[in-house]
Amino acid sequence: MNIKIILHIIGFLLLLTGFFMLTGILFSIYYGSNDIPALLISGLSTIIIGLIIWRATKEARYTEISKREGYLIVTAGWIIMSLFGAVPFMLHGAIPKFTNAFFETMSGFTTTGASILTDIESMPYGLLFWRSMTHWIGGMGIILLSIAILPILGIGGMQLYTAEVPGVTKDKLHPRVQETAKRLWGIYVILTGLEAILLLAGGMNLFDSLCHSFGTVATGGFSTKNASIAAYQSPFIEYVIIVFMILSGTNFTLHYHALHGKFNSYFKDDEFKFYFFFIVIVVVSIALYLIFSNSRAVESGFRDSAFSVISILSSTGFATVNYEAWAPFFSLAFLLLLLFGASTGSTSGGIKMLRHMVMFKNSLLELKRLIHPQAVITVKYNDKSIPHDVISKISAFVLLYLIIFAAGSALMAVLGLEIKSAMGAVAACLGNIGPGLGSTGPVSNYNEVPWIGKWVLSFIMLLGRLELYTVLIILSPSFWKS
Amino acid sequence: MIFFILLFFGGCAGSTGGGIKSIRHLLLYKNSVLELKRLVHPRAIIPVRINERAISPEIINNVLAFFLLYILIFVFGSVVMSLLGLDFITAFGSVATCLGNVGPGMGTVGPISNFAHLPDAGKWFLTFLMLLGRLELFTVLIIFSPSFWRK
Incomplete structure (x- = not known):
């Protein structure tokens, strides 16, 4: 496992994420909302941290990426990206709790759209724009975007591509x-x-x-x-x-x-x-x-x-x-x-x-x-x-999908959701849909789910977005055996 | 919820327990987990083993087809029952329990109540599901397939 190339690419992902974070400021300025410092600080620090990691590992640039490194880069990249993406919400105070901010960001990046916000319209414009932007980055995939704009990824790009866009058939254009x-x-x-x-x-x-x-x-x-x-x-x-x-x-x-x-x-x-x-x-x-x-x-x-x-x-x-x-x-x-x-x-x-x-x-x-x-x-x-x-x-x-759905629903039911809401929430998060049934249905939101449940659902969203195997493979012992 | 999932499991193959049967779950579960290994080693041939014997892909395919038909019939059955006016949990429970030849389901057909209050059409439908489940789907379904009647 070549740690340097993994960090190198994750550094680049942070660079991109930080840049996208700053785009919301345009709307903050236009509408005069009070979230400019939050977006500016988190955007710039994400860019700087990304840049430092990227520069520090630049000698790894031309090494080939193996299949296993590909899976690790994509999974770790998505988690780290969501951690950084949650910062503006907490810094501004619009979503003060870390669990909620992480849930909202993961829900954004995985294009789930499950929200913990009870009053969306009270959010400042810049943050709302960043919230929608997470969808856009995650929809086609940030790894795919990196492959498109970073020529050095030509060597290992395919491994990353299959890890982020698993699919059934490989129809390359x-x-x-x-x-x-x-x-x-x-x-x-x-x-x-x-x-x-x-x-x-x-x-x-x-x-x-x-x-x-x-x-x-x-x-x-x-x-x-x-x-x-x-x-x-x-x-x-x-x-x-x-x-x-x-x-x-x-x-x-x-x-x-x-x-x-x-x-x-x-x-x-x-x-x-x-x-x-x-x-x-x-x-x-x-x-x-x-x-x-x-x-x-x-x-x-x-x-x-x-x-x-x-x-x-x-x-x-x-x-x-x-x-x-x-x-x-x-x-x-x-x-x-x-x-x-x-x-x-x-x-x-x-x-x-x-x-x-x-x-x-x-x-x-x-x-x-x-x-x-x-x-x-x-x-x-x-x-x-x-x-x-x-x-x-x-x-x-x-x-595996059905097993995870059944196990997830059982877990959510243990956490106190009624059976219909539990099944709906897990199906909606695993499928990256958003609204489920009952207390997590189209006219309610995920705010009432207990905090452990929010973490479980965040994990399930990531599982669903990367089509199970990319994440599960990292948890399997044969992945770590050399 | 837990009992609902248990309704699907069933006893061991060759026993008198109904449902999907433990051996099928075991086989499919193993196959899914081994798929992770196959991803790490794309060129390796990794068969599923039961009692140390490798299971041929045809058998896995057959088990799989069975499993999916079971789920499909369960889903379709639940839709029919809920169209007949049963609530969410009862519809699920009644179909799962009849298909698996268990007996009591959940909700208003749970362990402390019975099926007497169901509409007539629902009773006929559940009776058919019981037969489907007892004869492990294919025996009954094959009679409905056009290729069965073709010479």
């Missing part, structure tokens, strides 16, 4: 990992810019439109309003956000092809088809229920259904209504949706559609295999057979 990272961040910036313009057109001010674009494209879910998107009472804004939540939950490789004129690549991809039709079916059936059983108007019933379902599925977590109030049955329906996730290669969290699709197909094919025991029957994805070891990987992932 370019043979060079740096070029892939640049393209992915490029699409990310374009999507964010487009959405911000549309939200401006819908009547938001610049500050709100930027914060909500960060929250949508990163599939995060922090809003600048207590009532989330419901505060605007604007169907146009809701539709814009619906569309961008779907786009952000789509594999970015497909966006890249579309940017190059190949629009049909969306419906050539099995996962996208699965994702899209799943959304359509769930949205339409819930909309029909709302229209006929709750006698809602057709348009608003459809809009509420679409917004809630897509917000949860894409793991964003913005809210316009309390879906649990529709009928008791919807607690259960949304708990299931919390476990789904969107596409692989997107900024969303959760188990993700490709894994569900493969597992589902594999289980059904087992019936066929029982009837024809000698036949070799494989699961196909985009007309290609999926090899055995990939299926085994996917299944191990789904299983």
Whole structure:
């Protein structure tokens, strides 16, 4: 294990984090809010500490990064980044407790969007901007950003890339990992810019439109309003956000092809088809229920259904209504949706559609295999057979996910949450969604969770964001054996 | 909550206990943990061992398919029961307990109450789930698959 290269890259991550922290000051100055010293001190000291570590270890610059170092850099990097990211909130006093500030920051970086704030609108503008900025940095991934702008990472970049963007298939946009990272961040910036313009057109001010674009494209879910998107009472804004939540939950490789004129690549991809039709079916059936059983108007019933379902599925977590109030049955329906996730290669969290699709197909094919025991029957994805070891990987992932979900829920129940809230909170944090059910549902927040629970949930968010293995591998004994 | 998770476990394979069965949990759990080892050593072939014998990938795949179908049926069943008007905990508990051939579930079908108050459709549905669970899914499900009836 080469400690120097690990520190070298973490130093660079801090440098970036500090720089992003300072961006909030622009809005503090514009609105005259009182958080300039907090942001300035924490931003500059993060930059200085990062710079010192970076410079002190610069001889490690050209060493190759091994797989194991890659996992360690990414996990440690994310934790350290969250520690530094929490400083402005504590320094200003807006979130005085360390547990709460860390929870809020981790929730931001992992694009969960679970908040402990009871009154968001009383927060100063600079801090609110930093809070949304954590989403944006974490959505596409700070490691990926470093790979894109730091040419020296060309050597070990791939190891870091696989640790931060694990996924199922390795679809690289370019043979060079740096070029892939640049393209992915490029699409990310374009999507964010487009959405911000549309939200401006819908009547938001610049500050709100930027914060909500960060929250949508990163599939995060922090809003600048207590009532989330419901505060605007604007169907146009809701539709814009619906569309961008779907786009952000789509594999970015497909966006890249579309940017190059190949629009049909969306419906050539099995996962996208699965994702899209799943959304359509769930949205339409819930909309029909709302229209006929709750006698809602057709348009608003459809809009509420679409917004809630897509917000949860894409793991964003913005809210316009309390879906649990529709009928008791919807607690259960949304708990299931919390476990789904969107596409692989997107900024969303959760188990993700490709894994569900493969597992589902594999289980059904087992019936066929029982009837024809000698036949070799494989699961196909985009007309290609999926090899055995990939299926085994996917299944191990789904299983670990369910084990962590079950163990986490049990733990939260022991800590005193009622069963529904416990399951909802763990599903929402593991899937990086944000609002869960019951006391952690869309119209409440995580403030009431006991402090041990907040730490457990912070850990679960990180597990979910780095797709379990990157974090778990560090806890396994075989990782440390040389 | 704890008892709810226990409802899924079941006894040992070859015994009369229902549920997913301990051997399946053991196998899948081992497989998941070994995946961590495989990530550290990507070229190594690391099989799952039970009683010191390596388990072939086909068997793991079969166990896996079973496990996922079980969860799928559980989830689907809970949705059906809650559509019939049961509350969150009772819907979960009643399906888990019938699928695992346990008996008492949670909530209003918990250990100190019974199933008498459920709607008729719910009783028929739970009866079907019991049969599914007892015959370990595939035996019943295979009859519903189109390839079973094809010559």
